[in-house]
Amino acid sequence: MGLGATGVAGCVSPGASRFVVPPLAPLRMQADRITRITVCARPFRAAGPRLDVETVANKRVVHNYGHGGSGWSLSWGSSTIAARKALEGGTRDVAVIGCGALGLTSALLLRRAGARVTIYTRERTPETRSARATGAWSPDSRIADADKAAPGFPALWEEMARTSYATYQTYVGLPGDPVSWSDRFFLLDDAPAGQSLPPAAVPAVRFASYGERLHGLAPPYRGLSASEHPFPVARVRHGTSMQFNVAALAHQLTSDFLLEGGRIVTMTFNTPADLRRLREPVVVNCTGYGARSLWQDESITPVRGQITWLAPQPEVRYGLYYRGVSVLPRPDGIVVQQVGDGDMHGYGVADETPDRSEAEAAVATIAELYGRARASG
Numbered sequence: 001m002g003l004g005a006t007g008v009a010g011c012v013s014p015g016a017s018r019f020v021v022p023p024l025a026p027l028r029m030q031a032d033r034i035t036r037i038t039v040c041a042r043p044f045r046a047a048g049p050r051l052d053v054e055t056v057a058n059k060r061v062v063h064n065y066g067h068g069g070s071g072w073s074l075s076w077g078s079s080t081i082a083a084r085k086a087l088e089g090g091t092r093d094v095a096v097i098g099c100g101a102l103g104l105t106s107a108l109l110l111r112r113a114g115a116r117v118t119i120y121t122r123e124r125t126p127e128t129r130s131a132r133a134t135g136a137w138s139p140d141s142r143i144a145d146a147d148k149a150a151p152g153f154p155a156l157w158e159e160m161a162r163t164s165y166a167t168y169q170t171y172v173g174l175p176g177d178p179v180s181w182s183d184r185f186f187l188l189d190d191a192p193a194g195q196s197l198p199p200a201a202v203p204a205v206r207f208a209s210y211g212e213r214l215h216g217l218a219p220p221y222r223g224l225s226a227s228e229h230p231f232p233v234a235r236v237r238h239g240t241s242m243q244f245n246v247a248a249l250a251h252q253l254t255s256d257f258l259l260e261g262g263r264i265v266t267m268t269f270n271t272p273a274d275l276r277r278l279r280e281p282v283v284v285n286c287t288g289y290g291a292r293s294l295w296q297d298e299s300i301t302p303v304r305g306q307i308t309w310l311a312p313q314p315e316v317r318y319g320l321y322y323r324g325v326s327v328l329p330r331p332d333g334i335v336v337q338q339v340g341d342g343d344m345h346g347y348g349v350a351d352e353t354p355d356r357s358e359a360e361a362a363v364a365t366i367a368e369l370y371g372r373a374r375a376s377g
Contacts, residue, residue, distance in 0.1 A: 021229050021238070022183070025315040027327060027334065029367035033310045035333060037354035040132035041302035043289040044068040044347070046145035046205065048153050050297075051081055057275040060282045062086045064102050065291045066300060069141030071101045072133055072244055076167040077160025079105040082284050087113060091282045095120055097269060098286035100130030104253040106284045111262050119257070120267040120278065125250040129289055134307060134328055134335050136319075137242035139164065139214075142303055142343055146208040158213045165217060168242065176248035177331065183318040184241045186221070187369070190234040207343045218242065232372045233322070241319070247332050269294055304346035308359035310334040325365045338362040 045066035053062050064082035067074055083106055086094050092115050096107045099121035110117045125131060139161040144153060171179040221239035229236045258264070269275070272295060275283055285291065292300040312333050319328040321339075328335040338358055339345055 024230060024318060025313065026370055027316060027366060028313060029363050029370060031360045031363055034308055034359060035311055036309045037306065037356065037359050038132045039304065039306045039352040039354055040129045041289050041304055041350050041352055042069050042142065044142045044301045044303050045299050046148040047299065048144035048149050049078055053085055056272045059275045062284045064106055064284055064286045065288050068143050068303065070139050070143045071130060071288065073137050073139040074160045074164050075101040075105040077163035078102060079109050080163050082106050083109040083113060086110060086282050086284050087115065092116060093280045095278045095280035095283045096286060097283060098288060099123065099125050099264065100128040100286065100288055102288065103286035104257060106286055107262055108253060108257050111257060111260050118263040118265055120265050122268045125254060131246060131250065132307065133246055134337055135244040135246045135330055136328055140208060140210045142207055144208040146206045149208055154210050154213065157210050161214055174252065177245050178249035178252045179242065179244055181240050182243055182329065184239050185231065185318065185320040186237040187231050187233045187320060187322040188235040204344065205347065230373065232376050243328060245331055301348055302350040304349035304351060305337065306355060306358055308336040308362055310336060322369055323365050325362045327366055336362050
């Protein structure tokens with residue numbers, strides 16, 4: 001078996017339950033197929049997302065930001081909580097600041113609850129950081145510091161994740177595939193004989209991992225035998241994961257909001273005192289990483305993430321992870337991201353300047369994998 005130009009069919013190991021890896025179209029990993037490079041500073045908060053309420057400039061402000069790498073994944077669940085808090089007391093005029101994943105879902109939920117809602121934003125969704133997300137379902141990606149999150153946060157996280165998961169299922173199969181499922185392969189090499197792996201560095205943050213709380217919610221991953229996959233590596237785990245076509249999803253949410261009577265107004269906020277300009281008595285603050293400067297929230301730590309975009313390959317319907325590089329196919333391009341060996345990659349880095357050398361190195365890592373596959377085939 002090899003990953004050749006005609007693709008690869010998996011097979012069934014003797015005595016095993018019937019399992020077939022579908023034919024895999026090869027990824028075309030060449031630097032000259034790079035179409036763009038985008039960088040996003042994600043807003044990590046050690047305590048988890050901010051969802052408290054305070055009074056600012058005579059407005060009742062409900063905060064909904066600080067989701068690390070889980071903004072899209074937790075958006076419906078987090079926004080359900082924020083919308084509920086915004087409507088306490090019977091208010092029916094609500095402003096939402098921000099037009100990213102959290103802003104759009106908060107506004108839609110409020111509108112569907114009967115509120116009159118206006119989104120105030122400096123940037124439309126395609127210009128926000130939410131538009132630079134990978135699109136993977138990753139509800140506990142840098143969501144909190146396990147040692148600093150509140151005792152009740154794991155249960156709150158589970159509530160948000162389950163609510164979001166259920167809501168996103170209603171978008172599967174819609175035109176443009178705003179939400180879909182794809183096969184994923186986690187590929188691992190063994191350490192060379194006689195050589196031990198270097199000890200892992202002690203992380204500055206013990207990132208919370210709550211995946212076990214969602215056991216049974218989504219299809220599980222399983223290890224594959226050598227005869228069940230075509231990759232030239234020592235170990236492979238296979239599963240099926242949800243993913244977002246971010247461009248189509250954002251367009252869908254924006255269209256739904258406007259069709260249901262919502263408004264979007266361009267406005268820039270420089271300080272919290274600028275809220276006085278709004279006529280609405282209640283504000284839902286969904287400014288994401290922007291809250292670090294607007295609200296002087298030093299609890300937000302930037303986590304740099306760079307995406308290398310390659311020209312789309314409609315025939316590719318699977319993603320993979322190999323040697324610290326993640327690849328995800330989307331209709332708008334093949335997403336290639338250097339994620340490193342752990343969640344500390346990019347931690348504390350606010351620089352959003354694209355790094356071409358990082359991009360080409362990530363592409364080369366996957367190209368080498370496919371080169372070995374062709375040679376062994």
